[in-house]
Amino acid sequence: MKFPNNAKLAVRVYITTEWDSGATNYDSLQEPDHKAVGPNLAWDRANLYQLSFSGQYTFTVGVYRAMEMTDKYGIVGSVAADGGAVAAFPDLHGELHKKGWEIMARNWDHHYSPWTYKPGDEQVAELKRVNDAIKQVTGANAYGWLSAGGNGSASWMKLLADSGFLYTTDLMGDDIPYGLKFGDKMLVAIPHRQYSCNDFHNFLRTGGISARTVNMAYDYFCETFTHFYETVENQGWPVTMLYGIHPYWSCWPDRIKFHDKAMAFMKGFKDVWFVRHNDLAKYWKDTYLS
Template sequence: MSAITEDYFIYENRGPGTDHDRYDHRSLRSVPHFTWPGDKRLLIWASVHLEFFPMDMPSAPVKPIGGMDRPYPSVWDFSSRDYGNRVGIYRLMEVLDKHGVRATAAMNSEAAARHPHLMSEILARDWEIAAAGVDMGRLHHAQLSKELEETLVGESFARLRGLSGQAVTGWHSPGHSQSAMTPDIVAAAGGKYIFDWINDDLPYGFRTTAGELTQLPLSYDLSDHKILALQNMPIGDYEYQLSAAFDVLSAESAQRGGRILSLSLTPWIIGQPGRIDALDRLLTRFLAEDGIAAATGEEIRQAWLSVGPKG
């Protein structure tokens, strides 16, 4: 066995808290005080995940978030997720309509093609479409070739842009998956922001080989998927956690500057009849306060570039 040479320990991107050159290390407390446009201090970002789970989903190299738990053909798994796109989504839309919230629909392109009624309802509400890959069976990971990943990203953007007529500037990899090349490929395909990384409460610049993206803070810890489906906690705990997060972020926004509360919503989870009223109560409370507003992902990106501190 050969000895490790000295150059093994030399890494040009080594730095505080990062060890890469994708973005600069930043502590949230070091962000200068600022307010969002319209003198708003806290933005509510509702991202609705519209997914298609193939019945014969692969389990390797990893099973996606929400993937099938039972052997093929898992009718139970498939139909429970299909419930979201056929039933739960309408309850979710009614609640968001009630509170005047325009959402970001993070959509698999296969879901858009298979459920044209969903696209019609989204466009009627002037929601924003963000690309979320092809389907939940095709994740982005290191074992994909660059050519295949370029095909998946390109297909997702092209199909969603064609069906919606929107620019589709946002990207969320299915199941929070990513390879080392995903951001570069997304930027090259015309994406302007991503929301796969869960390491901040504010946006930041994310470098790629095709220019800089904006990374937006989508919280997985506060998602209905983690709290209600993965951790199997009661709806009261979900309501408590979202309400507690709002209290903290609202106080921080008053004392230290603008903040974002991410509402990551899944129709087959929060759209159940025993859960949807919790979201109604939360939005009633959140939007009753002064200085609070709802915004889409692209609106947040543009606001951050116009008023957000760059330090």
């Protein structure tokens, strides 16, 4: 197995654009009955502090800082976009698309997974709703899907395959892509290995109780990247690696320098393939799954 130009690592950079329609009770919104946790956490009560953090900041400041940084290093990747975010900010997603970014489909609302609270026909409708929002911006159907938190289901993946999607990134069963067969349909699984590679885990220490500084996060990332790279040299075949950017988390004035340093570090390696999810899925399907 190999990547184009014998690259050792396929690095998938992604930017999230998350959308919350109102409530942001993380402990209950994925549950079918949306039970409240505590007296002040009614599931339908908007948490404005959380909304301004994970929603507003992304679109007023965060994404633009992320774009400036990726532009600086000539990197394009995939936008992990909630359907509601694409519908609310079509011009922003259109700008990303024109720069070459893939718009990857996610939930309509980041904290409501459709397979946990909707019957099958409504799941189909929700998938179409998300895909239609993306198609309005890009002129084409979405290629792939990432559930919020990578929290997918077998029935949802079958629906993706039946609906013509190329890939899902809800699984972590390997270091490289692999195929999922649903009858005569093939869905490429691209591992969403996020626990050591995305910005949340670069900045958070064990348990999430304290945060690293930019320099500490950079050192942690460099160690992680080096381990990925050395693994390939030792085992003799390539692997994929995720580089996640949550604009509301790592694009603050005091954190954006992390991405500057980390991208410069990665760009120092000549045998690294910076690739969009859809291009990786196409390559893998055509080369190894056909």
